[in-house]
Amino acid sequence: MTFRKYLVLACVTLCASIGDSLLAHGMKQVGNVSLSHLGTVILAVTNPSVALGIVLLLGFFASYTAALSWADLTYVLPATSLGYVLLTLIAKFYLHEDVMMTRWLGVLLISAGVGFVTQGPERTHHHLNPEADSRNEAVTAEVRR
Amino acid sequence: MKQLYTWCAIAVIVFASTSGDVLLARAMKQVGDVGELWRKHGLLAVVGRMMGNPFFLSGILAMTLAFYSLLFGLSWGDVSLIAPASASLTFVANAIAAKLFLHEKVDHRRWLAALCVAGGVALLAA
Numbered sequence: 001m002t003f004r005k006y007l008v009l010a011c012v013t014l015c016a017s018i019g020d021s022l023l024a025h026g027m028k029q030v031g032n033v034s035l036s037h038l039g040t041v042i043l044a045v046t047n048p049s050v051a052l053g054i055v056l057l058l059g060f061f062a063s064y065t066a067a068l069s070w071a072d073l074t075y076v077l078p079a080t081s082l083g084y085v086l087l088t089l090i091a092k093f094y095l096h097e098d099v100m101m102t103r104w105l106g107v108l109l110i111s112a113g114v115g116f117v118t119q120g121p122e123r124t125h126h127h128l129n130p131e132a133d134s135r136n137e138a139v140t141a142e143v144r145r
Numbered sequence: 146m147k148q149l150y151t152w153c154a155i156a157v158i159v160f161a162s163t164s165g166d167v168l169l170a171r172a173m174k175q176v177g178d179v180g181e182l183w184r185k186h187g188l189l190a191v192v193g194r195m196m197g198n199p200f201f202l203s204g205i206l207a208m209t210l211a212f213y214s215l216l217f218g219l220s221w222g223d224v225s226l227i228a229p230a231s232a233s234l235t236f237v238a239n240a241i242a243a244k245l246f247l248h249e250k251v252d253h254r255r256w257l258a259a260l261c262v263a264g265g266v267a268l269l270a271a
Contacts, residue, residue, distance in 0.1 A: 004180065065195070066180065068173035073166055073243045074251050077236060078258040084269055106268030113261030117252050124250035 001122055005070065009079055011063035017083035019056030021090070026050035071122035080115040081110050147221065154218030158231040162210035167246050168204030174247070175200065192266040229270030233263035 030040065044050050067076045085107050091097040094126030176182070176194050183191050218227045224231050240259040243249040251259075 003203070008180075065169065065173055068170045069176055069179045072249045073170040073247060074240050074249050074255045074259065076170075076237055078255075078262045080235075081262045081266070084266055088269060102268050106265040109261045109265030109268065111265075113258040113265060116261065117258035120252070120254050 005122070008063050008067050009076070012060060012067055012076070012080040013083045013086065015060035015063060016080070017086050019053045019060055021087070022049045022053035022056060024076075026053055032049045051056055072124055075120070075122045078113045085110055086097055151218065151222030151227065154214055154221055155227060155231050155234070157214040158211055158218060158227075159234045159238050161207050161214055162231070162235050163242050165204045165207035165211055166235075166239055167242045168200045168207055169248055170243070172198040172201035172204055225270065229267045232270070233267040236263040236266065 016104075026047045027044065029049065030044045030047055045054065067080070071079075083129055088099060088107050092099045114116070172195065173179075175198060176191070179191050179195075182194070215227070215231065218231070236259050240251055241258060244251045
């Protein structure tokens with residue numbers, strides 16, 4: 001794993017959790033949206049929190065697809081679940097919410113899961129498309145040169 | 146009856162989001178390392194290769210279905226049940242689907258990681 005790849009995984013984690021939080025915060029400011037007033041959804045995009053939330057969720061999707069291009073799905077999903085831990089820490093130390101013992105146990109389990117998966121390789125050997133494999137090897141060799 | 150609808154919604158969310166993740170993962174494996182492709186051929190080539198992949202578009206479709214199923218599910222049941230149940234079951238379903246359809250080598254370490262994260266997510270939302 002290179003520093004760039006750790007950066008992509010951190011981007012997946014941070015963009016998803018901060019993007020979701022901003023979207024939730026913005027939609028609370030916008031108010032209830034009903035099917036009879038669908039225009040409100042379009043206007044919601046003008047709310048700064050909603051707009052920034054959408055930008056961050058686009059960043060999440062870009063970094064998530066990038067991570068899936070060089071790592072297994074069973075590596076990326078647990079490795080990026082630290083976002084749940086981040087949200088709990090924000091709730092405790094920034095929003096000063098009471099965090100129950102069961103939630104701390106959840107944080108501990110997720111951290112353990114992330115620890116387990118990141119100890120192993122990010123990609124196991126499999127051939128879904130031999131043509132793409134050989135193309136990637138050629139590109140990698142050329143970039144290294 | 147309401148509980149049956151809620152669990153049906155959870156089943157659809159888990160199925161659709163697992164399908165979306167697996168299809169997207171398969172598409173990205175076929176596209177190749179986007180970082181290196183970008184450096185070599187430019188951003189447009191990467192986007193073109195992704196958009197031209199049928200698995201990528203099917204993955205987006207499945208993820209859209211998962212999103213709308215979540216919205217419908219939330220209108221039928223409690224968020225405190227639907228959100229943790231669907232999120233934690235999706236982690237386990239993804240490990241099974243990745244082994245079956247993507248032929249990933251899911252060893253004891255990865256099973257343990259998936260189960261720990263699934264249990265942790267369920268506890269966080271409990």
